Amino acid sequence: MKINAVHVWQVSLPLNEGSYRWAGGKSVDVFDSTLLAIDTDEGITGWGEVCPLGPVYLPAYAEGVRGGIQKLGPHLLGLDPREHAVLWQVMDDQLKGHPFVKSGLDMAAWDILGKVTGLPVATLLGGITSREIPLYRAISQRPAEEMAANLRSYRDDGYRRFQLKVGGDPDEDIRRIRACRAILEPSDKLVADANTGWLPADAMRVVNAVRDLDVFIEQPCLSYDECLSIRARTTLPFVLDENIDGLEPLLRAAHDRAMDMVNIKLSKLGGLTQARLVRDLCARLGMLMIVEDSWGGDVATAAIAHAAASTPVRNLFAATDFNGYVTHSFADGAPRRMGGTMCLPDGPGLGVTPRRDELGPPAFTIA
Template structure:
């Protein structure tokens, strides 16, 4: 039974600022959760909220976990994940990253209590390895091209670029990166809701020769009609991200035929358990999936990695957070662009609890 939950509001130092269409981050605020059973088994979870995507702030997520969600877990069975999510949803609507922070810790606990890696609990290995891209923040076309070239030289075979500030400049960014990396390297483009319908169609039309794998969430999350029109006219695949948080959103996308692909994020869905439902629904619709990242630490990253490797409908992933931090809360191993998963129980990582305390701004304990 669960006897204690600790919540740490921490900030991780980035190697360089992370810049996308709607935010500039100099460090990454995160909420880490530590759940302990009456037998002393410990599970770790993480929330990386995004007020522009999930409607949660760093501070609000901390308080929701502390006052609303964590108390529901005291004396609960960690394996009662369906019942626990039902309790969460009856207590408070939304707040998916707050729920994910506890959900991930539950799966880490379940793995450790059974001596199994998380992927074995949710389907086993559907893939032999996880190849990750390198994600490039918004900069000048020249700077992005230089970054992309260096990443390819270091062994990355997939480059994803952030755009969405100005359509004409974004066209220059896409062209510059493609020229820098050559024709063999895969290129993905993410506007993070930064364009309107006409801008999107212009960018796609003028970068057709760049052979982009897909354009991700080009328009506002709510505008599925525009997304549908773009998909109907685009020669390239369209991926929905911010437009889908849960199975109800995905039903709408599938019925409208508004996207070719789905980006699943644990912070949007509420954790591994609801993300599995999204993957199953997408599979029924023959919609390939990606497990995306909110730039989580090793904890959230490995949770996403276990999900990604366990489902055949999940074709790609962006488990890149640990590559972006000066120092992480646990060690994650990459061999060039391959993320290594161990066969250790749970998430398969050893969290540096002393370092967690060093980077924590405020914390609490629930018993």
């Protein structure tokens, strides 16, 4: 089996809530997603998707995905997409870094392997531990009372795990955390995610002010050392996200006991192949995990579902149904939220089929 073409589409994903806000006044109204298809000489097609959270969150941006694929695509023609290690070696040889560019290509290769073997990707990633995947809901940054009301509405819809977007004014963040925790049940889970937005002094003010609450603190500061200094001075459970972008930083953080939970984003790591390595190591180290991506639609959400469904149940804090945040669906078979969970898609591979007639012609094709 050989790759004989790569097709790429740009897909716009407007948000149900109109906009999504996080630390530092950053926001997005319409997500710019890249959908791709890898065709093979045996008539099997694999699908992938990459959707950065705008250009100001991680070192990734939408136009960079498509530009990187234009550079990489010609080097993939003629390769066997089932040989993931070979595919990754070629991608690394031809484009240093830029894991977000490689993520969708890697995802599509796994989709092909699943279709060839007749197995879901979750089985190939280690085995299905659960077909019902717990979800968390991200609560966009707003005044405290509005965030609490928003959280309450999603709790009424069935969510039991929530991630508050904080990382702004520390006094307002303290009010946000307290207002939201106050309306939750003891069994509900709450994460206060600063997305690197606090200075160390501000972070210490917040964690000291909420130390009596049941709340996780996620990525309070920009640098790893700053986060580690906050971790050392709080008893609240700690999450790292932006600083964990590969095996090496994970190993360092594990050695330093820098966190209790890791946020695994597929495109931050370069796709399912690298995410599986990080996930399996986290499981062996006894860490909790959030399994998700930067953002995405139906295909990215399906890949999240497969990665989460093959994660040990005791280690999986939650996953994300990003296609439930946006107004545009473009694929059949995509996972959908039911209460506070989503189910693994049926069928081999990722189990989703984008509707080509709705997508229109590709932005470009490499063949």
